Amino acid sequence: MLWIALINKMGTGLWMGAAALYFTLVTGLSVAEVGLLLGVSGAVGIAGAPLAGHLADRFPVTRILIGAQLQQAVALLALLTTDNFALLLLYSAVNSLADRGANVLTKLYAARIAGPDRTRYQAVQRTVSNAGWAVGGLAGACALALGTTHAYHALLLGNVVSFLAAAALTLRCAEPPSPSRVVTASTAAAPEAAAVIEAASAPGAPTASNPWRDRSFLLFTLTEAALFLDDAVLQVGIPLWIVHATDAPHGLAPLLMVLNCVLVVCCQVPLSRFGSTPERARALLVPLAACFVVGCAALTASAFGGTGLAVAALTVAAIALTFAEILHAIASWELSIALAPGDAQGAYLGVHGLSSSAQRSGGPLLVTAVIAAGPLAWPVLGAGVIVTVAAQSRLVRKRLDRRVAGASQAPAGHAVGAPPAV
Known part of the structure:
Protein backbone atom coordinates (compact mmCIF):
# COMPACT_ATOMS: atom_id res chain seq x y z
CA MET A 1 0.00 0.00 0.00
CA LEU A 2 2.98 2.33 0.50
CA TRP A 3 3.92 2.02 -3.18
CA ILE A 4 0.31 2.80 -4.03
CA ALA A 5 0.42 5.93 -1.87
CA LEU A 6 3.65 7.06 -3.54
CA ILE A 7 2.34 6.56 -7.08
CA ASN A 8 -1.03 8.11 -6.25
CA LYS A 9 0.43 11.26 -4.71
CA MET A 10 3.00 11.67 -7.47
CA GLY A 11 0.13 11.80 -9.95
CA THR A 12 -1.85 14.15 -7.74
CA GLY A 13 1.19 16.40 -7.36
CA LEU A 14 1.47 16.58 -11.14
CA TRP A 15 -2.10 17.75 -11.59
CA MET A 16 -3.11 19.79 -8.54
CA GLY A 17 -0.68 22.62 -9.19
CA ALA A 18 -1.90 22.88 -12.77
CA ALA A 19 -5.66 22.34 -12.33
CA ALA A 20 -6.72 25.98 -11.97
CA LEU A 21 -4.43 27.04 -14.81
CA TYR A 22 -5.76 24.24 -17.01
CA PHE A 23 -9.35 25.39 -16.56
CA THR A 24 -8.33 28.99 -17.25
CA LEU A 25 -5.86 28.66 -20.12
CA VAL A 26 -6.93 25.45 -21.87
CA THR A 27 -10.70 25.25 -21.41
CA GLY A 28 -11.15 29.04 -21.40
CA LEU A 29 -13.14 29.41 -18.17
CA SER A 30 -13.22 32.78 -16.42
CA VAL A 31 -11.70 33.23 -12.96
CA ALA A 32 -15.20 33.32 -11.45
CA GLU A 33 -16.14 30.08 -13.24
CA VAL A 34 -12.96 28.38 -12.03
CA GLY A 35 -13.71 29.44 -8.47
CA LEU A 36 -17.28 28.17 -8.75
CA LEU A 37 -16.16 24.88 -10.29
CA LEU A 38 -13.57 24.21 -7.58
CA GLY A 39 -15.93 25.28 -4.79
CA VAL A 40 -18.94 23.26 -5.92
CA SER A 41 -16.93 20.14 -6.75
CA GLY A 42 -15.24 20.38 -3.34
CA ALA A 43 -18.63 20.66 -1.64
CA VAL A 44 -19.91 17.59 -3.50
CA GLY A 45 -16.77 15.72 -2.45
CA ILE A 46 -17.73 16.11 1.21
CA ALA A 47 -20.27 13.31 0.75
CA GLY A 48 -17.54 10.92 -0.41
CA ALA A 49 -16.09 10.30 3.05
CA PRO A 50 -19.21 9.03 4.87
CA LEU A 51 -20.39 7.14 1.78
CA ALA A 52 -17.08 5.27 1.45
CA GLY A 53 -16.99 4.52 5.18
CA HIS A 54 -20.53 3.15 5.09
CA LEU A 55 -19.71 0.85 2.17
CA ALA A 56 -16.46 -0.33 3.80
CA ASP A 57 -18.39 -1.85 6.70
CA ARG A 58 -20.31 -4.01 4.23
CA PHE A 59 -17.91 -4.84 1.38
CA PRO A 60 -14.15 -5.52 1.02
CA VAL A 61 -12.30 -2.23 1.48
CA THR A 62 -9.76 -3.04 -1.27
CA ARG A 63 -12.50 -3.51 -3.86
CA ILE A 64 -14.19 -0.24 -2.94
CA LEU A 65 -10.82 1.52 -3.09
CA ILE A 66 -10.20 0.14 -6.58
CA GLY A 67 -13.60 1.46 -7.63
CA ALA A 68 -12.74 4.91 -6.28
CA GLN A 69 -9.38 4.91 -8.09
CA LEU A 70 -10.96 3.92 -11.38
CA GLN A 71 -13.68 6.53 -10.88
CA GLN A 72 -11.03 9.22 -10.48
CA ALA A 73 -9.18 8.04 -13.59
CA VAL A 74 -12.34 8.08 -15.73
CA ALA A 75 -13.50 11.47 -14.39
CA LEU A 76 -10.13 13.10 -15.06
CA LEU A 77 -9.87 11.56 -18.51
CA ALA A 78 -13.32 12.95 -19.29
CA LEU A 79 -12.01 16.49 -18.67
CA LEU A 80 -10.04 16.17 -21.91
CA THR A 81 -13.22 15.69 -23.93
CA THR A 82 -14.94 19.04 -23.37
CA ASP A 83 -14.64 22.73 -22.56
CA ASN A 84 -18.32 23.01 -21.57
CA PHE A 85 -18.61 24.45 -18.06
CA ALA A 86 -21.49 22.21 -16.94
CA LEU A 87 -19.70 19.04 -18.04
CA LEU A 88 -16.41 20.16 -16.52
CA LEU A 89 -18.24 20.80 -13.25
CA LEU A 90 -19.89 17.36 -13.38
CA TYR A 91 -16.61 15.53 -14.06
CA SER A 92 -14.76 17.50 -11.37
CA ALA A 93 -17.48 16.73 -8.83
CA VAL A 94 -17.32 13.00 -9.65
CA ASN A 95 -13.54 13.11 -9.20
CA SER A 96 -13.82 14.99 -5.89
CA LEU A 97 -16.38 12.51 -4.56
CA ALA A 98 -14.04 9.59 -5.25
CA ASP A 99 -11.00 11.48 -3.93
CA ARG A 100 -12.52 12.11 -0.48
CA GLY A 101 -13.80 8.55 -0.36
CA ALA A 102 -10.40 7.11 -1.27
CA ASN A 103 -8.74 9.07 1.55
CA VAL A 104 -11.03 7.44 4.12
CA LEU A 105 -10.60 3.98 2.58
CA THR A 106 -6.81 4.29 2.64
CA LYS A 107 -6.94 5.29 6.31
CA LEU A 108 -9.29 2.42 7.12
CA TYR A 109 -7.08 -0.09 5.30
CA ALA A 110 -4.08 1.11 7.33
CA ALA A 111 -6.01 0.76 10.59
CA ARG A 112 -7.08 -2.79 9.77
CA ILE A 113 -3.83 -4.08 8.31
CA ALA A 114 -1.44 -2.57 10.88
CA GLY A 115 -3.36 -3.31 14.07
CA PRO A 116 -1.53 -2.02 17.17
CA ASP A 117 1.18 -0.46 14.97
CA ARG A 118 -1.36 1.68 13.12
CA THR A 119 0.08 5.01 14.29
CA ARG A 120 3.54 4.27 12.97
CA TYR A 121 2.13 2.75 9.78
CA GLN A 122 0.07 5.86 9.12
CA ALA A 123 3.10 8.05 9.81
CA VAL A 124 5.17 6.11 7.28
CA GLN A 125 2.34 6.30 4.75
CA ARG A 126 2.00 10.05 5.27
CA THR A 127 5.74 10.48 4.82
CA VAL A 128 5.67 8.52 1.57
CA SER A 129 2.65 10.55 0.40
CA ASN A 130 4.43 13.84 1.03
CA ALA A 131 7.49 12.60 -0.83
CA GLY A 132 5.22 11.68 -3.75
CA TRP A 133 3.60 15.14 -3.64
CA ALA A 134 7.01 16.79 -3.75
CA VAL A 135 8.28 14.71 -6.67
CA GLY A 136 5.04 15.16 -8.62
CA GLY A 137 4.97 18.89 -7.89
CA LEU A 138 8.52 19.40 -9.12
CA ALA A 139 7.82 17.43 -12.29
CA GLY A 140 4.64 19.43 -12.80
CA ALA A 141 6.51 22.70 -12.38
CA CYS A 142 8.94 21.68 -15.10
CA ALA A 143 6.07 20.86 -17.46
CA LEU A 144 4.27 24.11 -16.64
CA ALA A 145 7.37 26.05 -17.64
CA LEU A 146 6.55 25.06 -21.22
CA GLY A 147 3.08 26.58 -20.91
CA THR A 148 1.64 24.70 -23.90
CA THR A 149 -1.70 22.95 -24.19
CA HIS A 150 0.11 19.65 -24.76
CA ALA A 151 2.02 20.14 -21.50
CA TYR A 152 -1.23 20.56 -19.56
CA HIS A 153 -2.72 17.50 -21.25
CA ALA A 154 0.40 15.52 -20.35
CA LEU A 155 0.04 16.44 -16.68
CA LEU A 156 -3.60 15.41 -16.66
CA LEU A 157 -2.82 12.12 -18.40
CA GLY A 158 0.01 11.50 -15.95
CA ASN A 159 -2.48 11.70 -13.10
CA VAL A 160 -4.86 9.35 -14.92
CA VAL A 161 -2.06 6.80 -15.39
CA SER A 162 -1.15 7.06 -11.69
CA PHE A 163 -4.70 6.11 -10.68
CA LEU A 164 -4.76 3.18 -13.10
CA ALA A 165 -1.40 1.95 -11.77
CA ALA A 166 -2.62 2.37 -8.18
CA ALA A 167 -5.76 0.36 -8.97
CA ALA A 168 -3.69 -2.44 -10.51
CA LEU A 169 -1.49 -2.60 -7.41
CA THR A 170 -4.45 -2.44 -5.02
CA LEU A 171 -5.93 -5.46 -6.82
CA ARG A 172 -2.95 -7.46 -5.55
CA CYS A 173 -3.34 -6.33 -1.92
CA ALA A 174 -4.75 -8.77 0.62
CA GLU A 175 -8.07 -7.85 2.18
CA PRO A 176 -7.46 -7.03 5.87
CA PRO A 177 -9.68 -8.47 8.61
CA SER A 178 -12.62 -6.28 9.53
CA PRO A 179 -14.30 -5.92 12.95
CA SER A 180 -17.67 -5.75 11.17
CA ARG A 181 -17.13 -8.76 8.87
CA VAL A 182 -15.62 -12.24 9.05
CA VAL A 183 -13.16 -12.97 6.24
CA THR A 184 -12.05 -16.54 5.48
CA ALA A 185 -9.98 -17.96 2.67
CA SER A 186 -12.24 -19.71 0.20
CA THR A 187 -9.68 -22.22 -1.11
CA ALA A 188 -6.03 -23.01 -0.58
CA ALA A 189 -5.43 -22.84 -4.31
CA ALA A 190 -6.82 -19.32 -4.58
CA PRO A 191 -5.98 -17.51 -1.32
CA GLU A 192 -6.69 -14.17 -2.91
CA ALA A 193 -10.38 -15.07 -3.17
CA ALA A 194 -12.23 -14.51 0.09
CA ALA A 195 -15.71 -15.32 1.25
CA VAL A 196 -17.02 -12.34 3.16
CA ILE A 197 -19.74 -13.06 5.68
CA GLU A 198 -21.54 -10.04 7.07
CA ALA A 199 -21.64 -10.20 10.85
CA ALA A 200 -24.75 -8.06 10.84
CA SER A 201 -26.66 -10.79 8.99
CA ALA A 202 -26.35 -13.27 11.85
CA PRO A 203 -29.64 -14.05 13.63
CA GLY A 204 -30.12 -11.85 16.68
CA ALA A 205 -27.12 -9.66 15.85
CA PRO A 206 -27.31 -6.24 17.53
CA THR A 207 -27.82 -3.13 15.48
CA ALA A 208 -24.53 -1.54 14.46
CA SER A 209 -23.49 1.72 16.10
CA ASN A 210 -24.56 4.85 14.24
Whole structure:
Protein backbone atom coordinates (compact mmCIF):
# COMPACT_ATOMS: atom_id res chain seq x y z
CA MET A 1 0.00 0.00 0.00
CA LEU A 2 2.98 2.33 0.50
CA TRP A 3 3.92 2.02 -3.18
CA ILE A 4 0.31 2.80 -4.03
CA ALA A 5 0.42 5.93 -1.87
CA LEU A 6 3.65 7.06 -3.54
CA ILE A 7 2.34 6.56 -7.08
CA ASN A 8 -1.03 8.11 -6.25
CA LYS A 9 0.43 11.26 -4.71
CA MET A 10 3.00 11.67 -7.47
CA GLY A 11 0.13 11.80 -9.95
CA THR A 12 -1.85 14.15 -7.74
CA GLY A 13 1.19 16.40 -7.36
CA LEU A 14 1.47 16.58 -11.14
CA TRP A 15 -2.10 17.75 -11.59
CA MET A 16 -3.11 19.79 -8.54
CA GLY A 17 -0.68 22.62 -9.19
CA ALA A 18 -1.90 22.88 -12.77
CA ALA A 19 -5.66 22.34 -12.33
CA ALA A 20 -6.72 25.98 -11.97
CA LEU A 21 -4.43 27.04 -14.81
CA TYR A 22 -5.76 24.24 -17.01
CA PHE A 23 -9.35 25.39 -16.56
CA THR A 24 -8.33 28.99 -17.25
CA LEU A 25 -5.86 28.66 -20.12
CA VAL A 26 -6.93 25.45 -21.87
CA THR A 27 -10.70 25.25 -21.41
CA GLY A 28 -11.15 29.04 -21.40
CA LEU A 29 -13.14 29.41 -18.17
CA SER A 30 -13.22 32.78 -16.42
CA VAL A 31 -11.70 33.23 -12.96
CA ALA A 32 -15.20 33.32 -11.45
CA GLU A 33 -16.14 30.08 -13.24
CA VAL A 34 -12.96 28.38 -12.03
CA GLY A 35 -13.71 29.44 -8.47
CA LEU A 36 -17.28 28.17 -8.75
CA LEU A 37 -16.16 24.88 -10.29
CA LEU A 38 -13.57 24.21 -7.58
CA GLY A 39 -15.93 25.28 -4.79
CA VAL A 40 -18.94 23.26 -5.92
CA SER A 41 -16.93 20.14 -6.75
CA GLY A 42 -15.24 20.38 -3.34
CA ALA A 43 -18.63 20.66 -1.64
CA VAL A 44 -19.91 17.59 -3.50
CA GLY A 45 -16.77 15.72 -2.45
CA ILE A 46 -17.73 16.11 1.21
CA ALA A 47 -20.27 13.31 0.75
CA GLY A 48 -17.54 10.92 -0.41
CA ALA A 49 -16.09 10.30 3.05
CA PRO A 50 -19.21 9.03 4.87
CA LEU A 51 -20.39 7.14 1.78
CA ALA A 52 -17.08 5.27 1.45
CA GLY A 53 -16.99 4.52 5.18
CA HIS A 54 -20.53 3.15 5.09
CA LEU A 55 -19.71 0.85 2.17
CA ALA A 56 -16.46 -0.33 3.80
CA ASP A 57 -18.39 -1.85 6.70
CA ARG A 58 -20.31 -4.01 4.23
CA PHE A 59 -17.91 -4.84 1.38
CA PRO A 60 -14.15 -5.52 1.02
CA VAL A 61 -12.30 -2.23 1.48
CA THR A 62 -9.76 -3.04 -1.27
CA ARG A 63 -12.50 -3.51 -3.86
CA ILE A 64 -14.19 -0.24 -2.94
CA LEU A 65 -10.82 1.52 -3.09
CA ILE A 66 -10.20 0.14 -6.58
CA GLY A 67 -13.60 1.46 -7.63
CA ALA A 68 -12.74 4.91 -6.28
CA GLN A 69 -9.38 4.91 -8.09
CA LEU A 70 -10.96 3.92 -11.38
CA GLN A 71 -13.68 6.53 -10.88
CA GLN A 72 -11.03 9.22 -10.48
CA ALA A 73 -9.18 8.04 -13.59
CA VAL A 74 -12.34 8.08 -15.73
CA ALA A 75 -13.50 11.47 -14.39
CA LEU A 76 -10.13 13.10 -15.06
CA LEU A 77 -9.87 11.56 -18.51
CA ALA A 78 -13.32 12.95 -19.29
CA LEU A 79 -12.01 16.49 -18.67
CA LEU A 80 -10.04 16.17 -21.91
CA THR A 81 -13.22 15.69 -23.93
CA THR A 82 -14.94 19.04 -23.37
CA ASP A 83 -14.64 22.73 -22.56
CA ASN A 84 -18.32 23.01 -21.57
CA PHE A 85 -18.61 24.45 -18.06
CA ALA A 86 -21.49 22.21 -16.94
CA LEU A 87 -19.70 19.04 -18.04
CA LEU A 88 -16.41 20.16 -16.52
CA LEU A 89 -18.24 20.80 -13.25
CA LEU A 90 -19.89 17.36 -13.38
CA TYR A 91 -16.61 15.53 -14.06
CA SER A 92 -14.76 17.50 -11.37
CA ALA A 93 -17.48 16.73 -8.83
CA VAL A 94 -17.32 13.00 -9.65
CA ASN A 95 -13.54 13.11 -9.20
CA SER A 96 -13.82 14.99 -5.89
CA LEU A 97 -16.38 12.51 -4.56
CA ALA A 98 -14.04 9.59 -5.25
CA ASP A 99 -11.00 11.48 -3.93
CA ARG A 100 -12.52 12.11 -0.48
CA GLY A 101 -13.80 8.55 -0.36
CA ALA A 102 -10.40 7.11 -1.27
CA ASN A 103 -8.74 9.07 1.55
CA VAL A 104 -11.03 7.44 4.12
CA LEU A 105 -10.60 3.98 2.58
CA THR A 106 -6.81 4.29 2.64
CA LYS A 107 -6.94 5.29 6.31
CA LEU A 108 -9.29 2.42 7.12
CA TYR A 109 -7.08 -0.09 5.30
CA ALA A 110 -4.08 1.11 7.33
CA ALA A 111 -6.01 0.76 10.59
CA ARG A 112 -7.08 -2.79 9.77
CA ILE A 113 -3.83 -4.08 8.31
CA ALA A 114 -1.44 -2.57 10.88
CA GLY A 115 -3.36 -3.31 14.07
CA PRO A 116 -1.53 -2.02 17.17
CA ASP A 117 1.18 -0.46 14.97
CA ARG A 118 -1.36 1.68 13.12
CA THR A 119 0.08 5.01 14.29
CA ARG A 120 3.54 4.27 12.97
CA TYR A 121 2.13 2.75 9.78
CA GLN A 122 0.07 5.86 9.12
CA ALA A 123 3.10 8.05 9.81
CA VAL A 124 5.17 6.11 7.28
CA GLN A 125 2.34 6.30 4.75
CA ARG A 126 2.00 10.05 5.27
CA THR A 127 5.74 10.48 4.82
CA VAL A 128 5.67 8.52 1.57
CA SER A 129 2.65 10.55 0.40
CA ASN A 130 4.43 13.84 1.03
CA ALA A 131 7.49 12.60 -0.83
CA GLY A 132 5.22 11.68 -3.75
CA TRP A 133 3.60 15.14 -3.64
CA ALA A 134 7.01 16.79 -3.75
CA VAL A 135 8.28 14.71 -6.67
CA GLY A 136 5.04 15.16 -8.62
CA GLY A 137 4.97 18.89 -7.89
CA LEU A 138 8.52 19.40 -9.12
CA ALA A 139 7.82 17.43 -12.29
CA GLY A 140 4.64 19.43 -12.80
CA ALA A 141 6.51 22.70 -12.38
CA CYS A 142 8.94 21.68 -15.10
CA ALA A 143 6.07 20.86 -17.46
CA LEU A 144 4.27 24.11 -16.64
CA ALA A 145 7.37 26.05 -17.64
CA LEU A 146 6.55 25.06 -21.22
CA GLY A 147 3.08 26.58 -20.91
CA THR A 148 1.64 24.70 -23.90
CA THR A 149 -1.70 22.95 -24.19
CA HIS A 150 0.11 19.65 -24.76
CA ALA A 151 2.02 20.14 -21.50
CA TYR A 152 -1.23 20.56 -19.56
CA HIS A 153 -2.72 17.50 -21.25
CA ALA A 154 0.40 15.52 -20.35
CA LEU A 155 0.04 16.44 -16.68
CA LEU A 156 -3.60 15.41 -16.66
CA LEU A 157 -2.82 12.12 -18.40
CA GLY A 158 0.01 11.50 -15.95
CA ASN A 159 -2.48 11.70 -13.10
CA VAL A 160 -4.86 9.35 -14.92
CA VAL A 161 -2.06 6.80 -15.39
CA SER A 162 -1.15 7.06 -11.69
CA PHE A 163 -4.70 6.11 -10.68
CA LEU A 164 -4.76 3.18 -13.10
CA ALA A 165 -1.40 1.95 -11.77
CA ALA A 166 -2.62 2.37 -8.18
CA ALA A 167 -5.76 0.36 -8.97
CA ALA A 168 -3.69 -2.44 -10.51
CA LEU A 169 -1.49 -2.60 -7.41
CA THR A 170 -4.45 -2.44 -5.02
CA LEU A 171 -5.93 -5.46 -6.82
CA ARG A 172 -2.95 -7.46 -5.55
CA CYS A 173 -3.34 -6.33 -1.92
CA ALA A 174 -4.75 -8.77 0.62
CA GLU A 175 -8.07 -7.85 2.18
CA PRO A 176 -7.46 -7.03 5.87
CA PRO A 177 -9.68 -8.47 8.61
CA SER A 178 -12.62 -6.28 9.53
CA PRO A 179 -14.30 -5.92 12.95
CA SER A 180 -17.67 -5.75 11.17
CA ARG A 181 -17.13 -8.76 8.87
CA VAL A 182 -15.62 -12.24 9.05
CA VAL A 183 -13.16 -12.97 6.24
CA THR A 184 -12.05 -16.54 5.48
CA ALA A 185 -9.98 -17.96 2.67
CA SER A 186 -12.24 -19.71 0.20
CA THR A 187 -9.68 -22.22 -1.11
CA ALA A 188 -6.03 -23.01 -0.58
CA ALA A 189 -5.43 -22.84 -4.31
CA ALA A 190 -6.82 -19.32 -4.58
CA PRO A 191 -5.98 -17.51 -1.32
CA GLU A 192 -6.69 -14.17 -2.91
CA ALA A 193 -10.38 -15.07 -3.17
CA ALA A 194 -12.23 -14.51 0.09
CA ALA A 195 -15.71 -15.32 1.25
CA VAL A 196 -17.02 -12.34 3.16
CA ILE A 197 -19.74 -13.06 5.68
CA GLU A 198 -21.54 -10.04 7.07
CA ALA A 199 -21.64 -10.20 10.85
CA ALA A 200 -24.75 -8.06 10.84
CA SER A 201 -26.66 -10.79 8.99
CA ALA A 202 -26.35 -13.27 11.85
CA PRO A 203 -29.64 -14.05 13.63
CA GLY A 204 -30.12 -11.85 16.68
CA ALA A 205 -27.12 -9.66 15.85
CA PRO A 206 -27.31 -6.24 17.53
CA THR A 207 -27.82 -3.13 15.48
CA ALA A 208 -24.53 -1.54 14.46
CA SER A 209 -23.49 1.72 16.10
CA ASN A 210 -24.56 4.85 14.24
CA PRO A 211 -22.13 7.80 14.18
CA TRP A 212 -24.94 10.19 13.20
CA ARG A 213 -26.60 9.50 16.56
CA ASP A 214 -23.37 9.69 18.54
CA ARG A 215 -23.32 13.27 19.80
CA SER A 216 -19.88 13.15 21.40
CA PHE A 217 -18.28 11.77 18.23
CA LEU A 218 -20.02 14.41 16.13
CA LEU A 219 -18.66 17.10 18.47
CA PHE A 220 -15.20 15.53 18.18
CA THR A 221 -15.51 15.72 14.38
CA LEU A 222 -16.57 19.36 14.63
CA THR A 223 -13.49 20.26 16.68
CA GLU A 224 -11.34 18.34 14.20
CA ALA A 225 -12.52 20.60 11.38
CA ALA A 226 -11.07 23.59 13.26
CA LEU A 227 -7.77 21.83 13.99
CA PHE A 228 -7.29 21.05 10.29
CA LEU A 229 -6.96 24.80 9.67
CA ASP A 230 -3.17 24.53 9.60
CA ASP A 231 -3.63 23.18 6.08
CA ALA A 232 -5.49 26.29 4.89
CA VAL A 233 -3.05 28.64 6.62
CA LEU A 234 -0.02 26.92 5.06
CA GLN A 235 -1.37 26.49 1.54
CA VAL A 236 -3.60 29.56 1.20
CA GLY A 237 -2.89 31.96 4.04
CA ILE A 238 0.90 32.25 3.91
CA PRO A 239 1.16 32.79 0.11
CA LEU A 240 -1.56 35.48 0.18
CA TRP A 241 -0.09 37.06 3.32
CA ILE A 242 3.33 37.27 1.68
CA VAL A 243 1.86 39.08 -1.32
CA HIS A 244 -0.57 41.41 0.44
CA ALA A 245 0.88 42.18 3.87
CA THR A 246 4.67 41.77 3.98
CA ASP A 247 7.85 42.95 2.26
CA ALA A 248 9.02 39.38 1.70
CA PRO A 249 9.79 38.34 -1.89
CA HIS A 250 6.95 36.45 -3.57
CA GLY A 251 9.31 33.59 -4.41
CA LEU A 252 9.45 32.74 -0.70
CA ALA A 253 6.00 31.09 -0.87
CA PRO A 254 6.98 27.97 -2.85
CA LEU A 255 10.17 27.64 -0.82
CA LEU A 256 8.14 27.50 2.38
CA MET A 257 5.96 24.78 0.83
CA VAL A 258 9.10 22.77 0.07
CA LEU A 259 10.23 23.32 3.67
CA ASN A 260 6.86 21.99 4.84
CA CYS A 261 7.25 18.81 2.77
CA VAL A 262 10.83 18.25 3.95
CA LEU A 263 9.86 18.62 7.62
CA VAL A 264 6.95 16.21 7.26
CA VAL A 265 9.14 13.64 5.51
CA CYS A 266 11.86 13.94 8.17
CA CYS A 267 9.76 14.24 11.33
CA GLN A 268 6.43 12.45 10.84
CA VAL A 269 7.69 8.92 11.59
CA PRO A 270 10.02 9.80 14.52
CA LEU A 271 7.29 11.82 16.24
CA SER A 272 4.63 9.14 15.73
CA ARG A 273 5.83 7.25 18.81
CA PHE A 274 4.43 10.03 20.97
CA GLY A 275 0.89 9.17 19.86
CA SER A 276 0.96 5.39 20.06
CA THR A 277 -1.99 5.20 22.49
CA PRO A 278 -5.20 7.25 22.82
CA GLU A 279 -3.97 8.81 26.05
CA ARG A 280 -0.63 9.84 24.53
CA ALA A 281 -2.39 11.12 21.42
CA ARG A 282 -4.64 13.29 23.60
CA ALA A 283 -1.53 14.69 25.34
CA LEU A 284 -0.24 15.92 21.96
CA LEU A 285 -3.08 18.44 21.77
CA VAL A 286 -1.24 20.85 24.08
CA PRO A 287 1.99 21.15 22.02
CA LEU A 288 -0.20 21.21 18.89
CA ALA A 289 -1.98 24.33 20.17
CA ALA A 290 1.33 25.89 21.22
CA CYS A 291 2.80 25.42 17.73
CA PHE A 292 -0.29 26.92 16.10
CA VAL A 293 -0.18 29.97 18.39
CA VAL A 294 3.53 30.50 17.68
CA GLY A 295 2.79 30.33 13.96
CA CYS A 296 0.02 32.91 14.24
CA ALA A 297 2.22 35.23 16.32
CA ALA A 298 4.99 34.96 13.73
CA LEU A 299 2.58 35.84 10.93
CA THR A 300 1.57 38.96 12.85
CA ALA A 301 5.23 39.92 13.38
CA SER A 302 6.00 39.48 9.68
CA ALA A 303 3.84 42.50 8.82
CA PHE A 304 5.76 44.89 11.09
CA GLY A 305 9.23 45.14 9.63
CA GLY A 306 11.42 45.09 6.58
CA THR A 307 12.28 42.24 4.25
CA GLY A 308 14.68 40.51 6.63
CA LEU A 309 12.26 40.40 9.54
CA ALA A 310 9.43 39.32 7.27
CA VAL A 311 11.42 36.41 5.81
CA ALA A 312 12.57 35.26 9.25
CA ALA A 313 9.10 35.52 10.79
CA LEU A 314 7.43 33.75 7.87
CA THR A 315 9.97 30.93 8.08
CA VAL A 316 9.25 30.54 11.81
CA ALA A 317 5.53 30.56 11.04
CA ALA A 318 5.89 27.85 8.39
CA ILE A 319 7.98 25.65 10.71
CA ALA A 320 5.61 26.09 13.68
CA LEU A 321 2.49 25.42 11.60
CA THR A 322 4.13 22.38 9.99
CA PHE A 323 4.78 20.88 13.43
CA ALA A 324 1.17 21.67 14.34
CA GLU A 325 0.18 19.77 11.20
CA ILE A 326 2.41 16.79 12.08
CA LEU A 327 1.18 16.57 15.67
CA HIS A 328 -2.43 16.89 14.62
CA ALA A 329 -2.03 14.15 12.02
CA ILE A 330 -0.73 11.80 14.74
CA ALA A 331 -3.36 12.71 17.34
CA SER A 332 -6.26 12.80 14.87
CA TRP A 333 -5.36 9.43 13.40
CA GLU A 334 -5.09 7.60 16.72
CA LEU A 335 -8.10 9.23 18.38
CA SER A 336 -10.44 8.78 15.41
CA ILE A 337 -9.68 5.04 15.41
CA ALA A 338 -9.82 4.68 19.19
CA LEU A 339 -13.18 6.42 19.49
CA ALA A 340 -14.81 4.39 16.70
CA PRO A 341 -16.75 1.23 17.72
CA GLY A 342 -15.48 -1.89 15.97
CA ASP A 343 -18.89 -2.80 14.58
CA ALA A 344 -19.09 0.46 12.59
CA GLN A 345 -15.47 1.48 12.18
CA GLY A 346 -15.84 2.42 8.54
CA ALA A 347 -18.96 4.51 9.14
CA TYR A 348 -17.31 6.39 12.00
CA LEU A 349 -14.14 7.10 10.04
CA GLY A 350 -16.30 8.24 7.14
CA VAL A 351 -18.04 10.78 9.38
CA HIS A 352 -14.66 11.84 10.77
CA GLY A 353 -13.51 12.41 7.19
CA LEU A 354 -16.09 15.20 6.98
CA SER A 355 -13.80 17.32 9.17
CA SER A 356 -11.00 17.59 6.61
CA SER A 357 -13.50 17.92 3.76
CA ALA A 358 -15.31 20.76 5.53
CA GLN A 359 -12.01 22.49 6.22
CA ARG A 360 -11.09 22.29 2.55
CA SER A 361 -14.30 24.13 1.70
CA GLY A 362 -14.53 26.58 4.58
CA GLY A 363 -10.90 26.92 5.65
CA PRO A 364 -9.76 29.14 2.75
CA LEU A 365 -12.75 31.44 3.33
CA LEU A 366 -11.89 31.84 7.01
CA VAL A 367 -8.20 32.38 6.32
CA THR A 368 -8.87 35.02 3.67
CA ALA A 369 -11.20 36.77 6.13
CA VAL A 370 -8.38 36.81 8.68
CA ILE A 371 -6.02 38.28 6.09
CA ALA A 372 -8.55 40.97 5.23
CA ALA A 373 -8.96 41.84 8.92
CA GLY A 374 -5.24 42.58 9.35
CA PRO A 375 -2.23 41.38 11.39
CA LEU A 376 -3.99 41.36 14.77
CA ALA A 377 -6.55 38.84 13.51
CA TRP A 378 -3.94 36.05 13.54
CA PRO A 379 -3.69 35.96 17.37
CA VAL A 380 -7.49 35.80 17.50
CA LEU A 381 -7.36 32.72 15.26
CA GLY A 382 -4.72 31.23 17.56
CA ALA A 383 -6.94 31.85 20.59
CA GLY A 384 -9.78 30.06 18.81
CA VAL A 385 -7.55 27.02 18.31
CA ILE A 386 -6.67 27.03 22.03
CA VAL A 387 -10.37 26.97 22.94
CA THR A 388 -10.98 24.18 20.41
CA VAL A 389 -8.10 22.09 21.76
CA ALA A 390 -9.37 22.49 25.33
CA ALA A 391 -12.86 21.39 24.28
CA GLN A 392 -11.57 18.38 22.33
CA SER A 393 -9.24 17.29 25.13
CA ARG A 394 -12.09 17.36 27.65
CA LEU A 395 -14.44 15.52 25.26
CA VAL A 396 -11.88 12.79 24.49
CA ARG A 397 -10.99 12.33 28.17
CA LYS A 398 -14.64 11.76 29.09
CA ARG A 399 -15.17 9.31 26.24
CA LEU A 400 -12.02 7.33 27.07
CA ASP A 401 -13.04 7.22 30.74
CA ARG A 402 -16.42 5.79 29.73
CA ARG A 403 -14.68 3.17 27.64
CA VAL A 404 -12.51 2.11 30.59
CA ALA A 405 -15.56 2.00 32.85
CA GLY A 406 -17.46 -0.07 30.29
CA ALA A 407 -14.58 -2.52 29.97
CA SER A 408 -14.36 -2.99 33.76
CA GLN A 409 -18.10 -3.72 33.97
CA ALA A 410 -18.25 -6.08 30.97
CA PRO A 411 -18.70 -9.82 31.64
CA ALA A 412 -15.62 -12.01 31.27
CA GLY A 413 -14.96 -12.89 27.64
CA HIS A 414 -17.15 -10.07 26.34
CA ALA A 415 -15.29 -7.77 23.97
CA VAL A 416 -15.78 -4.10 24.56
CA GLY A 417 -14.89 -1.76 21.71
CA ALA A 418 -15.49 1.96 21.91
CA PRO A 419 -17.87 3.68 24.32
CA PRO A 420 -21.55 3.63 23.49
CA ALA A 421 -23.13 6.43 21.51
CA VAL A 422 -24.44 9.25 23.63
